[in-house]
Amino acid sequence: EVQLVESGGGLVKPGGSLRLSCAASGFTFSNAWMSWVRQAPGKGLEWVGRIKSNADGGTTDNAAPVKGRFTISRDDSKNMLYLQMNSLKTEDTAVYYCTRRRAVAGKGLFDYWGQGTLVTVSS
Amino acid sequence: QSVLTQSPSTSGTPGQGVTISCSGSRSNIGGSTVNWYQQLPGTAPKLLIYSNNQRPSGVPDRFSGSKSGTSASLAISGLQSEDEADYYCAAWDDSLNGWVFGGGTKLTVL
Numbered sequence: 001e002v003q004l005v006e007s008g009g010g011l012v013k014p015g016g017s018l019r020l021s022c023a024a025s026g027f028t029f030s031n032a033w034m035s036w037v038r039q040a041p042g043k044g045l046e047w048v049g050r051i052k053s054n055a056d057g058g059t060t061d062n063a064a065p066v067k068g069r070f071t072i073s074r075d076d077s078k079n080m081l082y083l084q085m086n087s088l089k090t091e092d093t094a095v096y097y098c099t100r101r102r103a104v105a106g107k108g109l110f111d112y113w114g115q116g117t118l119v120t121v122s123s
Numbered sequence: 124q125s126v127l128t129q130s131p132s133t134s135g136t137p138g139q140g141v142t143i144s145c146s147g148s149r150s151n152i153g154g155s156t157v158n159w160y161q162q163l164p165g166t167a168p169k170l171l172i173y174s175n176n177q178r179p180s181g182v183p184d185r186f187s188g189s190k191s192g193t194s195a196s197l198a199i200s201g202l203q204s205e206d207e208a209d210y211y212c213a214a215w216d217d218s219l220n221g222w223v224f225g226g227g228t229k230l231t232v233l
Contacts, residue, residue, distance in 0.1 A: 050222075061221060062221075064219070064221075104177070107156040107215070109170060109173040109174070110168075110170060111179065113168055
């Protein structure tokens with residue numbers, strides 16, 4: 001059974017840093033492209049960024065609002081995905097979801113989602 | 124403002140059908156496939172439709188998707204109370220080099 005379990009959320013002051021973790025199980029993590037998606041309170045879904053598998057280069061892409069502040073990384077030996085968040089702003093307050101990307105005929109989809117972890121940026 | 128445009132809300136009575144639309148552009152819907160996600164209250168999103176019109180295993184055939192040009196639609200027939208949820212469309216955007224979502228449509232089953 002595929003499981004994605006996020007952790008590391010909490011309350012942080014503006015300008016602060018936080019690292020989120022996502023523990024993956026039930027599939028071959030090293031083969032998977034992974035993404036972070038967030039949802040501000042009462043708002044819609046927003047893609048944060050992704051990391052490809054190391055076999056596909058291990059490169060990352062981030063959404064414009066977090067570029068230069070957030071870094072996605074992975075540790076395939078531990079089946080772990082990370083989101084390092086620096087220079088946090090109040091508008092980064094959201095539930096952060098870890099998602100697995102699967103490809104069908106070359107097109108992606110998010111087939112599994114974690115339960116999410118809440119990040120609150122407030123003074 | 125979301126890159127993909129959805130109506131904020133819709134409603135229907137049990138047994139009825141509803142359609143949720145999603146409008147984009149050539150860089151996203153027009154050049155890619157559309158996925159739909161269902162988010163029940165207080166839970167994580169769940170994949171509902173992928174590749175415009177494909178249902179994952181376990182999704183009832185009351186749910187169907189379609190795409191035409193730069194727009195997509197999710198149709199739900201035979202509404203049930205458990206369908207009350209937020210529905211999001213999503214597509215890859217070649218110009219932004221990232222995934223874009225619609226703002227979500229809240230479905231109320233009256």
